Amino acid sequence: MTGTPHPPSPAPPAPPNVVAALPQYDVGGQIGRGGMGVVYAAVHRPLGRPVAVKRLPGVLAEDARMSARFEHEARLLAHLDHPHIVPVYDYVQDRGEHLLVMEKLDGGTVWSKFTTEGVTPAQSCAFGLAMLAGLHAAHGAGVLHLDVKPKNLLFTAGGVLKVADFGISQVVSEGATLVTHGGQVLGTPAYLSPEQALGNPLTPAADVYGAGTVLYELLSGRLPFDTGGGPLAMIQRHVYHEPRPLTEVPDPLAGVVMRSIERDPRSRYRNAETFAADLAQAAADLLGRDWLLRLTTPVHLTPHVATAANRPPLPAGATHPTRPVPRESLELPVRALRDTRPTPAAPARPGTHPPVPAAQVPARPAPARWFALAAALAAVLLVSLPLTLPTRTLPVLTADLSKPVPAPIDPGTAPDTRTPTRLTLTAAGITLADVPADPNASSPVFELPGAGRWIIGGAVVAAVTAGGETREYSLQPTTHPLISLMGAGGVLLLLFTLAYLESALRALRRRRAGAAAVVVAAPSGFGAGVAVWLLASVLLRHAPELWQAVLCGGVGVVAAVCAAVATRRAAVSR
Template identity: 50%
Template sequence: MSAPAELVAALPQYDIGESIGEGGMGVVFAGVHRTLGRSVAIKQLPWDILNHAASSELFDREARVLASLDHPHIVPVYDYVRTGREHLLVMERLDGGTVHSRFHGGGVSGEQACAIGLAMLAGLHAAHRAGVLHLDVKPRNLLFNLQGVVKVADFGIARVISEGATLVTHGGEILGTPAYIAPEQAMGNALSPAADVYAAGTVLYELLSGQLPFDNTRGAISMMRQHMFTDPRPIAGVPMPIAGVVMRSLARELDARYREAESFAADLAAAATAVYGAGWLERAGVPVLHLTPRMIAGLNSATAPAPPAESPTRPVRRPGIPDPTLVGAPGGTSNPPLGPSRGQDSTSGPTSAPGSGAAVLWLRLAAGAAAIVLVVLALLNPARLPHEASPTLRLGGAPVSAPVEVDLSKPLVMTGTGNPGRVTLDLSAAGIPLGSASTEAKPEGNGFTAQLTLPGIARWIVGGAVTADVRTGTSTQTFTLLTSQHPLASAMGAGTLILALFALAYLESGLRTIRNGHRWRGAAVGGPVLGLLFGAAVWLCVSVLRVHEPSPGFGAGCAVAGAVAAGLVVAAARRRASTVVSRPSGR
C-alpha cells in the first residue's frame, strides 16, 4: 500500500515508500530522510481513535515522553508530527525481524530466550523509570536490528489508544493482546509496571517452553477470563531456578508477582547463571548492551534466587505529571529501586507489623460469624406472620383465616357480610407497599361482593408470600396472600437475587482494589452499605423462594449482619494492606 497524500505532505523531508506493516496500533511505512540518508519507519496512528480532543492532547504529551527515552533496548523516536487529523511517529527502522518471526522460524535456545528476556526487561525498566507503561508487550513488538540487538517498540501507544477506544481498536484487535494481557489490565483496574512484568513473563514462558501459559484455542474472551480467574499451568521442560522466576512473574495477585522489571531481570540473570554457568550471556549471541548494577550483580551470582516478597506497587504517573517517587523525576527523591537488591539480606522484603496478623485473623473470624448470623436469620424468618382471623371474609371463595393463594393476573373476588361501601386491598412486604386495588362493593344476599383488579405491574413485582390488608368501611382485616406464579418470575425473587449478586460483586471488586495495593475511596462507608444491601437482598430472596411472609424484624437483622460482615472484611483488608512494612536491608 502506498503512503496517502496527507502523510507525504506532512513529512516533506522524507522519501516515503510502501507500507511495511499494519495492526491495531496503526500502519507503518518505510521512509528515508532526504538529507541524512537515514532509514526510518513512519507509524501512522489510528486517526478515528485519536481524532478526539482528549486523546490527541494525551498523545501529544505521551509522544514528548517517548521521544525522551534513550536506551539501547528501546526503539528510538526521532520525530513526531501532528497535522490535521494525522498523528505520525518517525522511528528507527529495524530490519532484523521480530522475536515472533525468529521464534517461529528456527526457534531459540534457553540461553537466547533468557538473553532476549534480559534485553526486554532492561528496556521496560528504563521506560518505567521515565513514567511510561507499554501495556502491549508481545513477541511482535520485540524487534531485532541488523546487529541482533533486541529493541522494544510501541511504548505507550496502547494506553493512549485505550483512552478513546476501551478494549477494542478500530481494527477489532483487543488492546493488550489477550494472550499476554495482565489480569488487572483485563479487569480494567489501576495499572502499574507489574502489568508489563506479567506480559514480559508470558513472552519468556513462550520462548522457553514453546507454548503459552493458558489454552489459546477458545478465543480472545476465553483467554482474558483465564488470565483473570485461573492460574497459569506450570512451565514444562524448563530448569527449576528459571521456571520459578518465570512463574513468579505470572502470579495473578500483585502481592506474589514482581512489582517492577528490574527485580525480574536480576532474578532471571541469577537463575540463568545458576543453570547455564558463567559466561552464558556471551554464548547466547544476543547482545545485551545495558544492564543496571542490580542486573549485573544477578548475572554474576552463582546462587539461584530465592522468592522474596515485594513491596507495594507505586503507580506510574501520567505523562506530563511528575511523580516524586520516581528516581530522577523532577522534584523526586533518590529512593532505592523497589524490591531486594543483590547483595542485600535475602530475607529483605515486606512483612506485617507485630500483632497485625492476629488482628486481621480476628476481624475475619468476626466477619465470618456475622455472615453465619445473616444466613441463620434468613432461614429462621417465620413462614407466616400472626394475623387476627376473620370468620366472614373470603377471597376467591377461600376464607382469609388461612393463607389464600391467588393468580394476580386475574381479578380478585372478595365476599363478606354486611354492606361496607368501598373495599380496598393493599399488598405489602415488611411494610413496603407493593400494590393496591379499590372498588365499590355490590350487595349480594346478606353480604357483599367486590371485584378487585390490581395494577398489571403488580404480578411482576409480587412473589412468594406477602401481607394483604382489606379495608371495608371502618375495619381492616390482615391476612397472608400467596401468589400462584413461580417466585423467580417476580422482581421480589429474581430482582433481589440480582441485587445480592451485584452487591457481592461490587464489594469483591473493592476488596481486590485494596489487595492490589490501591486505595478504595469511601471504603469505610461503601463496604457496610454494600453489606447492608446484600443482607437485605438475601433475606428477601430466601423468604420469597421459601414462600415465607417477610418479617421486618428478621429483615433488619439480616441487613445489620450483612453490614457488619462487610465492614469487618473491609477493615481486615485495609489493615493487612496498611501494616505491610519493609524490614531494613543488611549487607
C-alpha cells in the same frame, strides 16, 4: 507442467495524507501492520537516514483529549535514550493523521526468529534481560508499554534487541480500553495482564506480566493459556484461570517465570529490574557464570542485574532437587508450536467504533451476575409488594388528633355504666393508646396522650368499646402522613439502613471486608424492607399489619444478601 513463480506483490503505498504530512521524508510502501497501526518505510531527505513511520489508529483523531495525551506521551518517548528501546525521532500531527517517526530496524523480530530457526533457553533468557532493561528504563520515565509481545521486540542489523511501540497502547487504551464494539482487540490478548483486561489501575506490574508471558512462550514453545475461542475467550482465561505450570525448564528458572505471571499484581515482581535480577540469577545457576559471554546477543544490564548474572554456577553435576533436567537439554532450540500462535489483531482504522473497556464486553455468566440479578429482582419486588398487599376494609374515622376525638357511637345507643367507653389504637399489633372516654363531656370523646398524637400517621386500627360491644375503624389523622413519627421515622429508617448497607458493599468492593460483611447485610436489608413497607402504608393510609412487615423485611434480607454476595464475588474475581 511447471508454473512460473509469481513475483512478490508490491507493498501498498502510503496514503496521500501521510505523504503530505511528512514533506521532509520520502515515504515508501507499507512494511508492517498490527493492532496499534500501520508502518511505512521512509527516508529523511536532509540526513539520508532510513526511518520507520507508524500511522497510529484513527481513534486518536476522533478524540481531542486522547490526541493531546498522546502528544504528551510522544514527547516522553522522544526523551527515552536506552540501548534496548527503539528511539523516536519525530511526532507529526497533521491532516487528521498521527505519525510517529522511529528508527528503522532491519534485523527482524523475536517472533520471526522464534517461528523459524527457534531460540535456545539461554537466548530466551538473554532476550528477556534486554526486554526487561528497556521496560525498566521506560517505567522510570513514567511510560508503560501495555502491549509487550514477541512482535514488538525488534533486532538491529547487529543483533541488539530493542522494544518498540512504547506508550502507544497506553494512550489508545487509556490504560484499560482494549476491545471495540466490533470485537477488534487493541493490544494482544495472549499477553494481556488481568488488571488491564478488567480496566483496573495499572502499574509496571502489567508490563512484568506481558514480559513474563513472552519468556514463558520462548522457553516452552507454547502460551500459558489455551488460545482457542477468539480474543475475548483468551482475555477471560487470563482473568479467571491459573496459568499452566512451566515444565519445560527446571527450577529456579521456571519459578521466576511463574511468579511474573501471577494473576494478582501484588504477587508478581514489583518492577522489571527485580524480575531481571532473579532471571539473571536463575540463568547463572543453570547455565554457568559465563552464560551471557558465550552468546552473541548484546545485552546492557544495570549493575544490580549484572551482579546477579555473574553469580557462581551450581557445583559440577548438580541439578535442582525439585525438577532435575539434563543440562544439555537447555541447549536445544525451542520453536513456536503452530497451534498456539496468537492471531494478529486487526489494526484500528479511522471510522471504526470507539473502543470500550474489555470488562464491559459480554463475558461468560459468572456466579456474581446471578446474585446481582437476584438482588435486583428482590429490590423490585420489595418496592412493588407494599403497593399490592391486601388490606383490611374498615369504616374510616377521620379526626384531628390535636383535639379530643369524638366516639363514633349511634345517638340511640344507651350508655352502659358497667362497661366504660374506651378507645384502643393499634398498628402492626402494637398498642399505641388505650384511653377511656372523658367522663365530664356531654358525649363520649377521647383525649389522646401527647405521645399518641405525634406517633400516629397515615392510618391505625381504632377499636371503640361502647355498650359492651367493640367496633373497629381505620383512624386517619387530618394532618399530612409524613408529619408523624410513623412517616418521618420510616424515612429516617430507610436512609439509615441504605447508608449502612452501602458502607458494607463499599468495604466488599475494596476488599476490606470478608464474609462477615455479607452477614451484616442481612439486618440492614430487613430494616430497609420494613421501612419501605411502613412508608407505603403511611402514604397510602393503610392500617399497618405485622405479617406484611415480616414479609417485606424478608424480601429486603434477600435483596441485601444477594447484593453483598455479588459484590464480594466480583471483587474477588478482579
